Amino acid sequence: MIRLEHVSRVFQDGTKRLEILNELDWSLETGQSIAVMGRSGSGKSTLLNILGGLDREYEGKVFFDGQELKQLNDRQIAQLRNQKIGYIFQSFHLLDQLTCEENVMLPSWFAEMSHDAALQRAKDLLTRVGLAHKIGTRPQRLSGGEKQRVAIARALMMKPALLLCDEPTGNLDEATGEEILQLFLRLQKEEHLTLILVTHEIRTAEIADQVFVLQQGKLVQGKLEDGHAVAHS
Ligand SMILES: Nc1ncnc2c1ncn2[C@@H]1O[C@H](COP(=O)(O)OP(=O)(O)O)[C@@H](O)[C@H]1O
Ligand SMILES: [Mg+2]
Numbered sequence: 001m002i003r004l005e006h007v008s009r010v011f012q013d014g015t016k017r018l019e020i021l022n023e024l025d026w027s028l029e030t031g032q033s034i035a036v037m038g039r040s041g042s043g044k045s046t047l048l049n050i051l052g053g054l055d056r057e058y059e060g061k062v063f064f065d066g067q068e069l070k071q072l073n074d075r076q077i078a079q080l081r082n083q084k085i086g087y088i089f090q091s092f093h094l095l096d097q098l099t100c101e102e103n104v105m106l107p108s109w110f111a112e113m114s115h116d117a118a119l120q121r122a123k124d125l126l127t128r129v130g131l132a133h134k135i136g137t138r139p140q141r142l143s144g145g146e147k148q149r150v151a152i153a154r155a156l157m158m159k160p161a162l163l164l165c166d167e168p169t170g171n172l173d174e175a176t177g178e179e180i181l182q183l184f185l186r187l188q189k190e191e192h193l194t195l196i197l198v199t200h201e202i203r204t205a206e207i208a209d210q211v212f213v214l215q216q217g218k219l220v221q222g223k224l225e226d227g228h229a230v231a232h233s
Helices: 044-051 074-084 100-110 115-128 144-156 174-191
Strands: 002-013 016-028 033-037 059-064 085-089 162-166 194-198 210-215 218-225 228-231
Touching: 002 044, 016 044, 016 218, 033 044, 033 174, 044 162, 044 194, 074 085, 074 100, 085 144, 100 115, 100 144, 115 144, 144 174, 162 174, 174 194, 210 228
Parallel strands: 033 194, 033 210, 085 162, 162 194
Antiparallel strands: 002 016, 002 059, 210 218, 218 228
16 A cells, blocks of 8 residues: 655755655555654654655655655645545644634545535544544643543545554653554444554554564564563564
């Protein structure tokens, strides 16, 4: 479903060249949950931005369902991101001037979806994430965990195939983070999602089918050992 071929990403920091991703090869099958671990600055967010079509300044090729992303024009990339990919951030990225329901419906405003169908889907999703009673509330009145539930509902609005999560529990306390992880697992099954969880937290990585570690610009298959992620030897 997703394949990376020799993907490299270099940033220029003044006169210094930062080689963040280095000829990375990777492929993923659908329906899996995958944790990507790695120390801060190892390039986890950079990798997600490339997978999500947000960053196109890389070397190499990225295929999504056999389609190479660089072959798509801006409109096609926007459509792919709207229809196929959901994105969850550590800091929620909700719009405070909209209600929860409107935040969830937002992706439908850029797609050919009738208002009634969008409203129905938003209500259904908010109910499934446990927020049926907060439909008309604005995000600033919600707790962190509730905000992330709204963000998850919004990410699922257009029935994406892939859900990219960048430190999704990073701003939540342990108990709330655990609830959010359980919610991911349930929705992954219900919506047949491929889930990529970027995290430095072992408890998040533990729920994934597979663990990868990003180190020295490469992704290596990892395993969890004594509370750490280590490369498979
Ligand atoms: N747009 C950019 N310009 C320059 N350097 C960047 C840019 N984006 C990320 N970096 C650098 O690339 C490295 C990896 O960043 P990032 O992918 O955010 O790491 P992680 O998410 O694993 O903490 C960091 O050293 C960061 O400073
Ligand atoms: Mg990051």
